[in-house]
Amino acid sequence: MMGKTSTLNVNEINIIQKKNLYLLLTVVVIVGLIMLASYITEYNHIEGVLSIPAAASWMASNIWFSSSTLANLGSVMRLLWETILISIVSTTTAAVFAVVFALMGSKLTYINKPLMLAAKIIASISRNIPVVAWALILVISFGTNSMTGFLALFFGSFGFLVRAFVETIDEGSKDSVEALKATGATYWHTIFKAVLPGSMPQMFSWILFMIETNIRSATLVGLLTGTGIGYLFDLYYKQLNYEMVSLITLAIVLAVLVIEAISNIIRREIL
Structure with missing residues (x-):
């Protein structure tokens, strides 16, 4: 012993x-x-x-700003709100497409191997091109407008969400899928009765995380596409107006903190 x-x-x-x-x-x-x-x-x-x-x-x-600078707070908040809305719309739209591609790319729910491979390749390309690179590429085709910012955030979000959703489906739905298959359930019955209900809370959490990330990224995208709060930041930065730059920066930071706090509250409720 x-x-x-x-x-x-x-x-x-x-x-x-x-x-x-x-x-x-x-x-x-x-x-x-x-x-x-x-x-x-x-x-x-x-x-x-x-x-x-x-x-x-x-x-x-x-970086301190005076009371005269606060007179421009209205325009700052308007463009900041525009940036937040673009971030939310691009993320939620990307999430819809990501769910479809995740179902095709998951080992539990794929239809056939060629489609699974194609879904993973498309998502990988989208994910591995940085949002800034997407913005630069799309500016050539669409010019400097809100559509360019939307598409840049969309493609950046899409690739990330596909991977996150695939991992969520593979990890969380295995037992329920196998149980339904054993009872002779159809493919679509399995998707809508087991996969999506079991994976939706975690998927929704990933969508909230992506919205937070895109609000930060949208500022940088705006510098390149001439839209949103990023455009305003770039404008005053080039003018060396540091008071306005500090006001814009503070507004962005506070907006991100508020969105993050709201996301954390929602996550605690759904997870």
Whole structure:
């Protein structure tokens, strides 16, 4: 008995030593990559850290806005509301298409292998092209307007939501799907009675998360497409009007915090 206990202790010690060795190697690799990146880009970490106080001092003296700047709050809120609406519409529209592609791409609900492969390839392409790149590509075709911003956010959301929905279906609906199949249920009966009801709360949570993300991304997209709050930010930034820039930034931050708080409340109710 003592011999078995000693063997177990030795094995546990060996496992811990291996984990510590892997952790040490991981840290060494990460530090090496940081040093290599610094050397290639000629970035000095020490100078970067030492410049923080000067940057903080400049921000403290330049980002405050006066009462005269608050007179423009109405236009800021109007364009911010437009940005939020575009984010919500693009995300919810992408979610509808994502559900269809997720059903085709899931191992539990796919119709045939070619369609499953096609759905995954389309979603992968959409997901791996950054939203900024989508905006630049679409500006060439549609110009600088709200449609360009909508489509850029749509394609960025679509690819991410397809993957999230596929994983949700595969993880959460397996038992119920197998039970219905055993009773001889049809494909569509399985989808509407087991897959969607079981997966919908988690899918809805992913949609809320994507809306939050798109509100942040929409500001950057607006810089490129000349729409929404991003356009206003870019306009005043180029004019070096830092008071308006700080007001716009504060409005964006508060909007994101409010949307995030609302999303968290909804998630707690549905999950």
